[in-house]
Amino acid sequence: MPTVEVNPDISPEEWRTYVSSRPEGTYYHLPEWRAVLRESLGQKPYYVFARSPEGKLTGVLPLFHVRSILTGSRLISLPFANACGPLADSPDTVEALVNRAKGLCDEMKCQYLEIRMTKPLSPGLELNDYFSTYVVELSEPQAMWKKLDKRVRWVVDKARKGGTVVKIDNSDNGLQAFYDLNLRTKRRLGVPAHTMGFFKAMRKHMNPYFRIYLAEVQGKVVAGALDLSFNGVVGYAYAASDSSYLQHYPNDAIAWQAIQDSSHEGFRQFDFGKTASDNVGLAQFKKKWGAEKRPLYYYYYPKKPHLISSNRTGMKYKFVTGLWRRLPLPILRFLSPIAFRQLD
Secondary structure: OEEEOOOOOOHHHHHHHHHHHHHOOOOOOOHHHHHHHHHOOOEEEEEEEOHHHHHEEEEEEEEEEEOOOOOOOEEEEOOOOOHHHHHHOOOOHHHHHHHHHHHHHHHHOOOEEEEEEEEOOOOOEEEOOOOOEEEEEEHHHHHHHHOOOHHHHHHHHHHOOEEEEEEEEEOOOHHHHHHHHHHHHHHOOOOOOOOHHHHHHHHHOEEEHHEEEEEEEEEEEEEEEEEEEEEEEEEEEEEEHHHHHHOOOOOHHHHHHHHHHHOOOOEEEEEEEEEEEHHHHHHHHOOOOEEEEEEEEEEEEOOOOOHHHHHOOOOHHHHHHHHHOOOOOHHHHHHHHHHHHHOO
């Protein structure tokens, strides 16, 4: 059986090498992502590592302790991740990592443990299958273009001929433009926005894997999205846009440019990220690029909590989102950092 430790002294090089060696290893498993969350959340990490009797690293389960007046005290793998969970050499090591996490949850008197996965875990945890992700299997761009529906190709051509220009801009100005779009988009959706501190920490610590796409119309930035790429997979996230420019199809222009770039750079998959089961519009946007729906498995111990985010049709969700949509932007800039640390 492996030796399991919480927050041992481990070099980033050994850690990063192990994650890279596993086909299912993601940027969420990296030491750099721990730095992003620790810096932007102000919460404490409890990473569980496993070693063989010979001292070889054989597994890691990232966890953060999130304390919230809304959702209580909980251990989660991981906040603001579509899926993370245990990364291990064997089913026995997975079991050892999860059992240690359950024990830690009990020791810390947390209300629950949450583990987000792309594949099923063994019994003993309660499951929430409300979310899915959408993944494009990448091939040569011209071949993917031909497979797209004619309507999708028309939209992309319309954006280009109409003067929508897509560029990569990781500068301070690019980050500020993206943050402003994200704040407005989140207000439109009725949910708190990610903080500027979160995006700055991401750019700082994930720099080799990080880029900002921006779409401009007549020199004005009207849409944006972030890419995080690692281990053959590109994660497309935090897409935001100015709703008054949607007739220029900037979101479509960015998505296709990012897919093309990912293909040219030799990545295997393009992951559009988490989507709620009842968010039909977002699911349709992702599927039209040839993305395949794949289930996400969110596991809980000792029992599944009642989460507002997992019931978009409920009265609580509608009340909170309706209230948030009515708040002025200056108030949202003040409240979002506070709410940000309470959610996800």
